[in-house]
Amino acid sequence: MALSRPRDGHSPWAPARRSAITLSPPAHPIHAELTVPGSKSFANRALILAAQAEGTSQLGGFLRSDDTYWCLDALRRLGVRAEVEGETVTVEGCGGRWPVARGSLFAGSAGTVARFLPGALAAAPGGEWVLDGSDQLRSRPLEPLVQALRTLGGHVEAVEGGGLPLRVWGGGLRGGRVSISGKVSSQFLSGLLLAAPKADASVTVEVEDDLVQPAYVGITLAVMRRFGARVEHDAGFRRIEVHPGPYRAADHVLEADASTASYFLALAAASGGRVRVTNVGAASLQPDARFVDVLEAMGARVIRGDAFLEVAGSGHLRGGLTVDMKPMSDQALTVGVLAALADGPVTVTGVAHIRQHESDRIAVLAANLGALGIRAEEHPDGFTVHPGEPRPGTVDPHDDHRVAMAFALLAARVPGVRILGPGCVSKTYPGFFEKLGRLGVGVQSE
Numbered sequence: 367m368a369l370s371r372p373r374d375g376h377s378p379w380a381p382a383r384r385s386a387i388t389l390s391p392p393a394h395p396i397h398a399e400l401t402v403p404g405s406k407s408f409a410n411r412a413l414i415l416a417a418q419a420e421g422t423s424q425l426g427g428f429l430r431s432d433d434t435y436w437c438l439d440a441l442r443r444l445g446v447r448a449e450v451e452g453e454t455v456t457v458e459g460c461g462g463r464w465p466v467a468r469g470s471l472f473a474g475s476a477g478t479v480a481r482f483l484p485g486a487l488a489a490a491p492g493g494e495w496v497l498d499g500s501d502q503l504r505s506r507p508l509e510p511l512v513q514a515l516r517t518l519g520g521h522v523e524a525v526e527g528g529g530l531p532l533r534v535w536g537g538g539l540r541g542g543r544v545s546i547s548g549k550v551s552s553q554f555l556s557g558l559l560l561a562a563p564k565a566d567a568s569v570t571v572e573v574e575d576d577l578v579q580p581a582y583v584g585i586t587l588a589v590m591r592r593f594g595a596r597v598e599h600d601a602g603f604r605r606i607e608v609h610p611g612p613y614r615a616a617d618h619v620l621e622a623d624a625s626t627a628s629y630f631l632a633l634a635a636a637s638g639g640r641v642r643v644t645n646v647g648a649a650s651l652q653p654d655a656r657f658v659d660v661l662e663a664m665g666a667r668v669i670r671g672d673a674f675l676e677v678a679g680s681g682h683l684r685g686g687l688t689v690d691m692k693p694m695s696d697q698a699l700t701v702g703v704l705a706a707l708a709d710g711p712v713t714v715t716g717v718a719h720i721r722q723h724e725s726d727r728i729a730v731l732a733a734n735l736g737a738l739g740i741r742a743e744e745h746p747d748g749f750t751v752h753p754g755e756p757r758p759g760t761v762d763p764h765d766d767h768r769v770a771m772a773f774a775l776l777a778a779r780v781p782g783v784r785i786l787g788p789g790c791v792s793k794t795y796p797g798f799f800e801k802l803g804r805l806g807v808g809v810q811s812e
């Protein structure tokens with residue numbers, strides 16, 4: 367099947383492209399109360415389950431971003447009717463029998479779409495599709511998921527190499543036992559679990575090695591239950607039993623994005639200001655809602671409510687610590703950039719797998735800190751940053767939204783940090799730089 371596809375993951379929901387943006391510190395410490403938009407992790411799980419459900423679901427708190435665009439686009443190409451109005455998506459479920467049973471699907475740069483859709487396709491009674499993605503997503507791993515779906519009788523084949531593009535045939539999944547690796551990505555396990563209720567019999571999944579970011583598996587199970595799935599699991603999500611049954615339509619309010627919230631809370635810690643995020647709290651299921659613990663260890667004052675988080679910075683960041691970021695590794699770069707402003711070295715461990723995220727995040731962090739005059743050592747599973755006086759300079763995010771958002775934090779104190787290709791933030795938050803501007807950070811576009 368010939369494929370014509372965009373090479374990157376930028377969607378029609380991304381703002382007009384700018385070649386670079388230069389940031390400068392706010393004139394006054396930032397004091398703000400703000401909300402952040404919806405989480406792509408919640409949105410893409412709920413979209414895929416609502417599409418497979420019997421009946422119509424309404425999902426509130428939806429954010430238009432690249433990752434959610436490509437998820438919705440793939441479901442529409444499968445014949446699912448879905449309408450977005452304001453922050454609400456209405457999805458007419460097809461019961462898992464995709465109305466368009468042949469064709470090409472595109473995941474953009476969304477790991478969630480690449481890892482969650484193959485199971486939903488293989489579990490369908492019939493059909494044949496090719497799922498592809500951006501160049502960046504093509505280079506990210508998929509094999510453990512492909513192998514596990516095959517163990518359950520799924521008909522899935524990499525077209526070339528081991529990742530995307532992937533050819534998937536419907537035909538169903540049988541139940542039984544299956545083991546899967548969790549040390550490179552928790553999304554393999556999540557993708558298998560989301561498909562498991564559609565199998566002919568119960569599926570028992572065991573994690574055969576380590577499991578990174580287990581909280582995302584908790585989110586998977588919570589969203590599955592919301593759509594009617596019956597699931598049992600141990601405390602660490604290492605052994606999970608999923609019973610067969612249909613997904614049923616459910617109205618669902620998606621959690622606001624704790625990863626996005628972390629940048630604004632970190633900005634308060636770095637700038638000596640105070641930020642309260644009023645729609646992400648300690649009750650969130652997202653691991654990054656616990657990132658405030660790291661800010662506290664670095665000297666910030668934190669107030670935790672069930673539905674809000676507040677951070678007040680002293681303007682001084684404490685270093686001299688080692689942090690295992692495996693449970694919330696999307697914030698590893700945030701720690702790395704804050705460390706440049708701290709009073710002692712900071713080491714991050716437990717994040718070997720982020721070398722296979724949107725970029726090799728450890729290498730890209732070290733190279734960009736180096737370009738700003740900050741020494742950073744790479745380790746196989748993390749890095750050590752030696753703080754200093756970052757100088758103005760250019761950051762190349764390698765089309766990785768978290769690199770761009772983390773380096774933007776330097777604007778708390780450093781004038782003249784220039785970020786290339788800032789549009790990459792639209793993967794999860796197209797309005798990120800505009801929001802920084804409204805908080806008083808100087809934002810100059812080229």
Ligand SMILES: O=C(O)C1=C[C@@H](OP(=O)(O)O)[C@@H](O)[C@H](O)C1
Nearest residue numbers: 407478550551552553579582696
């Ligand atoms: O399941 C999810 O929604 C996610 C899981 C995590 O990925 P990995 O488990 O691949 O690290 C996380 O980094 C990503 O931003 C979202």
Ligand SMILES: C=C(OP(=O)(O)O)C(=O)O
Nearest residue numbers: 475476477478696723768
């Ligand atoms: C790793 C990330 O995304 P993805 O869902 O593409 O894996 C991320 O958002 O940091």
